[in-house]
Amino acid sequence: KDAKDWTLGEQKAVAEDIAAKGEALPAYAKAKAAMDAGIKFSMELTDGRTLRYRIIGINHDDLVDGSGKAGLTFLTTSNSFASRVNATDTNAGGWEKSELRKEMNSGEIWNLMPVDFQSKVKAVKKLTNNVGGGSANKNAAVTATSDRLFLLSYSEIVETPYSDWSDYS
Template sequence: MFAGPGVAGAIRNQFNLVGNTVNSETSAGTEGGGASGGGFTGTASTTVQAAIAKDAKDWTLGEQKAVAEDIAAKGEASPAYAKAKAAMDAGRKFSMKLTDGQTLEYKIIGINHDDLADGSGKAGLTFLTTSTGIKSCVNSGATNIGGWEKSEIRQKMNSGEIWNRLPSDFQSKVKIVKKLSNNVGGGPANKDAAVTATSDKLFLLSISEFFDKPRYDWGEYSWIGCEGTQYEAFKGKVTYSSANPSIANGKWWWIRSVNLSYTMHFSTVHGQGDLPYSSYADSSECVCPAWCF
């Protein structure tokens, strides 16, 4: 259970995290070839072939999108699959300039993981921001009623000020995907809240997208563990025992899950990688958007 409210501004309630550190961006791993480790299998566009021929960290936005669509269409048979998986496993970081001049860094965390909102299949690649230059509250008031769906930060990320900081070349490539959340609110009165879907371009991650199963003492909350499944980049690396600084990026940042025990807070990732903590919804914390190509 999350602890009760503390000092104004932010309440952070620690649940220990078990696991090994997510591989650093310089960790070893073969990034070549197709799914079988060799050259091309089947046909690949010239853009995909160009991406395979270079270091993944140097992929342009166009190449990232082409690789994602090829993987969505062909799965592991895509000649780009092995390259993308190796980049994910190694934590390779990409970067792009925001409209305000800041540099946003990000990495692959999922392959054929998220469902497209139109029901046509999977998005080939899911990315997560690793830089911490964007800050915001979730709501202007200290409430989590309405969850992610009704939150002000969701509006900012899908059509408002956060979305508008992203370059138009990026915006045109993002896939709209279906995200599952407790969109009712936290607290014991909502322990059996229904999990419902939203359609999102940018989104925050959820507790269950970090972990493969709920904590043993969360059993009375039926919605925990139902807000999506653990991303591939975290499998076998993110569990409940110890801090994981490589995930936290040294800062506190929001996730979209509401606080279990109270209606005033949303969950956060701790600055040293413990999850979940929580902060008042009107606190200013880092925002690490995720999205799909």
């Protein structure tokens, strides 16, 4: 079956097969081709809106349960969601302590996901510098969080991060 036609159940099965058996599977080649081509999948949220998403990683994230890698990592391509603001108006505690993280993993945003989706998502370990300041910050506090939904980190978005922002202050 072509990757573009995979159901949620088939996406989960492919992810688990890839995590267990790696690149040797025909499904790996299909997933890689779908990722490279930007093939989009969709599902209906509990409020009736449609969420579109695509594969952005294969064997990229470590599973929280220590059983290996998540075979597939997805990124939403939908832009119909209202932007979220941290009600406390602070970035203290970084991603680990953020309201948005809570909403994405057990609150309002998580509850928009259909039960069929929720039952198939596995938590992954995301590393975050919750103090900030990059490698120049001697007080960096990199912590691991357990997340089912998450925002991409700067290092996942930018291939070669710029590390000397002091030129712009």
